[in-house]
Amino acid sequence: MxxxxxxxxxxxxxxxxxxxxxxxxxIAGLAVFVAxxxxxxxxxxxxxxxxxxxxxxxGLDNLNTLINDPFFxxxxxxxxFVTVISVPLYMVVGLLLALALDRKxxxxxxxxxxxxxxxxxxxxxxAIVWLxxxxxxxxxxxxxxxxxxxxxxxxxQDPGMxxxxxxxxxxxxxxxxxxxxxxxxxxxxxxxxxxxxxxGASAQRRFWNVTLPMxxxxxxxxxxxxxxxxxxxxxxxxxxxxxxxxxxxxxTVNGGPxxxxxxxxxxxxxxxxxxxxxxxxxxxxxxxxxxxxxxxxINFKLAGRWVYYEGQTGR
Amino acid sequence: xxxxxxxxxxxxxGTSLWxxxxxxxxxxxxxxxxxxxxxxxxxxxxxxxxxSTSLKQSxxxxxxxxxWIPNPIMWTNYKEALLADVPFLTYMKNTLIIAVAVTVGDVxxxxxxAYSFARLRWPGRNILFICVLATLMLPNIVTVIPxxxxxxxxxxxxxxxxxIVPAWGGVSTLxxxxxIFLFRxxxxxxxxxxxEAARVDGATPLRVWWSVMLPLSGPVLATVVIxxxxxxxxxFFNPLIYLxxxxxxxxxLGLGQYxxxxxxxxxxxxxxxxxxxxxxxxxxxxxxxxxxxxxIATTGLAAR
Numbered sequence: 276m277x278x279x280x281x282x283x284x285x286x287x288x289x290x291x292x293x294x295x296x297x298x299x300x301x302i303a304g305l306a307v308f309v310a311x312x313x314x315x316x317x318x319x320x321x322x323x324x325x326x327x328x329x330x331x332x333x334g335l336d337n338l339n340t341l342i343n344d345p346f347f348x349x350x351x352x353x354x355x356f357v358t359v360i361s362v363p364l365y366m367v368v369g370l371l372l373a374l375a376l377d378r379k380x381x382x383x384x385x386x387x388x389x390x391x392x393x394x395x396x397x398x399x400x401x402a403i404v405w406l407x408x409x410x411x412x413x414x415x416x417x418x419x420x421x422x423x424x425x426x427x428x429x430x431x432q433d434p435g436m437x438x439x440x441x442x443x444x445x446x447x448x449x450x451x452x453x454x455x456x457x458x459x460x461x462x463x464x465x466x467x468x469x470x471x472x473x474x475g476a477s478a479q480r481r482f483w484n485v486t487l488p489m490x491x492x493x494x495x496x497x498x499x500x501x502x503x504x505x506x507x508x509x510x511x512x513x514x515x516x517x518x519x520x521x522x523x524x525x526x527t528v529n530g531g532p533x534x535x536x537x538x539x540x541x542x543x544x545x546x547x548x549x550x551x552x553x554x555x556x557x558x559x560x561x562x563x564x565x566x567x568x569x570x571x572x573i574n575f576k577l578a579g580r581w582v583y584y585e586g587q588t589g590r
Numbered sequence: 591x592x593x594x595x596x597x598x599x600x601x602x603x604g605t606s607l608w609x610x611x612x613x614x615x616x617x618x619x620x621x622x623x624x625x626x627x628x629x630x631x632x633x634x635x636x637x638x639x640x641x642s643t644s645l646k647q648s649x650x651x652x653x654x655x656x657x658w659i660p661n662p663i664m665w666t667n668y669k670e671a672l673l674a675d676v677p678f679l680t681y682m683k684n685t686l687i688i689a690v691a692v693t694v695g696d697v698x699x700x701x702x703x704a705y706s707f708a709r710l711r712w713p714g715r716n717i718l719f720i721c722v723l724a725t726l727m728l729p730n731i732v733t734v735i736p737x738x739x740x741x742x743x744x745x746x747x748x749x750x751x752x753x754i755v756p757a758w759g760g761v762s763t764l765x766x767x768x769x770i771f772l773f774r775x776x777x778x779x780x781x782x783x784x785x786e787a788a789r790v791d792g793a794t795p796l797r798v799w800w801s802v803m804l805p806l807s808g809p810v811l812a813t814v815v816i817x818x819x820x821x822x823x824x825x826f827f828n829p830l831i832y833l834x835x836x837x838x839x840x841x842x843l844g845l846g847q848y849x850x851x852x853x854x855x856x857x858x859x860x861x862x863x864x865x866x867x868x869x870x871x872x873x874x875x876x877x878x879x880x881x882x883x884x885x886i887a888t889t890g891l892a893a894r
Contacts (some may be wrong), residue, residue, distance in 0.1 A: 294712030303758020
């Protein structure tokens with residue numbers, strides 16, 4: 276006994292050394308590629324660095340530029356519009372699909388594959404295909420609308436319809452959310468439903484009083500990740516959509532018709548990697564970061580009011 | 591239990607309806623099938639449309655009503671789009687090199703880290719784990735500008751290194767933390783006796799990780815490998831900022847630029863390019879459907 280205990284004691288000290296040692300690559304990676312750049316971009320926010328000349332410290336000049344930058348306002352507005360509409364929309368669509376698929380039905384796995392697949396395809400390919408789908412003259416979307424005598428649209432080429440087009444396209448890739456919900460639904464213990472049924476709860480009541488409360492942690496997760504992802508994921512699509520049309524003579528940034536597709540992430544890319552204003556772009560990136568962070572923190576604060584955690588199942 | 595107390599007692603549902611329960615169930619299933627088929631067709635149409643357009647003769651893609659089955663079928667579109675217009679095989683080779691290098695690095699580094707998180711006790715473990723998970727919530731764009739400047743300083747622009755090296759630090763922007771999380775969750779399900787016995791026999795943690803944990807990790811290895819390969823294949827942003835010369839382009843970047851260059855004129859060739867990007871993912875998906883779905887489900891359930 277004594278010997279075993281001693282060995283375990285030795286192992287603990289050994290564990291501490293090995294524990295850190297095995298983390299060495301990750302610690303280095305976090306330092307070099309996350310923590311370092313995070314701080315560096317904060318410092319860069321106060322600098323002017325057009326790449327061709329060395330960086331110079333300009334204090335709050337970038338902030339001054341920001342206040343008078345019409346593209347910044349547009350980019351924030353576009354991103355807010357897309358996020359506020361698409362995050363709840365995709366959550367509802369994902370949940371509805373998951374509810375429809377969460378039952379024993381012939382061929383259910385085929386539906387699951389069909390709904391899930393588009394979310395895993397390359398964003399480039401999806402953007403190319405939807406650009407063609409939304410073509411004003413020959414696209415399939417307008418053709419279908421025409422069949423039902425519904426009003427057609429120029430979609431991506433129309434400043435008013437470009438963002439709705441982006442959101443519609445995004446519905447096609449809600450498969451990831453659906454799978455997360457499906458796993459959540461299947462993780463709800465059957466006893467809860469049985470007990471509710473014994474108590475005489477109708478299907479509707481079981482949904483509102485068992486399914487939904489038990490699912491709130493998953494709903495919370497998709498909300499948080501949905502907001503974070505929407506601020507970033509639109510890049511490839513909007514880049515392709517806007518690059519194909521090309522900037523018009525009056526536009527200095529590439530944001531699609533009337534800059535309707537100028538998402539914040541696309542604007543940061545434009546400032547940093549097209550116009551090479553590294554300092555100003557860093558400030559923009561930090562602003563985006565602070566916005567996302569505050570929204571996330573507010574959501575965590577509000578979570579206590581509606582997210583139901585069953586006991587403490589974590590390890 | 592708190593949930594159950596909310597479920598108020600209700601009188602049992604009426605059983606004397608004119609339709610028997612079985613008939614009602616059947617009708618319910620039928621309606622559900624109809625709805626699912628409708629939604630399913632909507633989800634499939636863009637694929638069908640893409641493939642159909644990719645096989646059309648130039649000009650026939652503008653016919654109204656659209657021809658679903660192209661006449662004539664132009665297999666040569668693929669040859670034209672991929673071999674004549676772009677160095678397709680070069681893109682393919684570049685993508686494979688990057689995907690393999692990223693995958694090997696990510697699997698080794700993140701599984702090692704996950705083993706340390708799951709099995710070893712050391713001060714600061716929880717704090718570091720929270721830091722790792724927090725990177726999942728950090729928008730990539732905040733770190734990308736200084737990282738780009740660093741890569742430029744190192745002279746790594748227009749090489750594959752900026753796309754590969756972060757993965758060897760367990761922080762590939764596309765999911766190092768995701769892999770660490772998946773591995774850790776899986777390691778926690780392996781019986782402790784297995785690796786503890788090896789430790790008592792004097793094996794170092796490094797050896798336990800390599801000879802005990804990894805060989806038992808088949809399912810999670812498959813998931814991580816699939817997502818690494820898929821992310822390398824799908825990534826557009828990082829190749830766009832780091833790669834300049836066409837001979838270094840990946841598939842996503844090369845075909846994206848091809849489409850931008852031929853904007854709105856050669857839809858059939860564009861769709862051929864899109865199809866070529868899509869088909870390998872489809873194949874991968876059908877080969878390893880369970881790993882795909884399992885991986886996403888696991889991270890989602892972390893919420894609990």
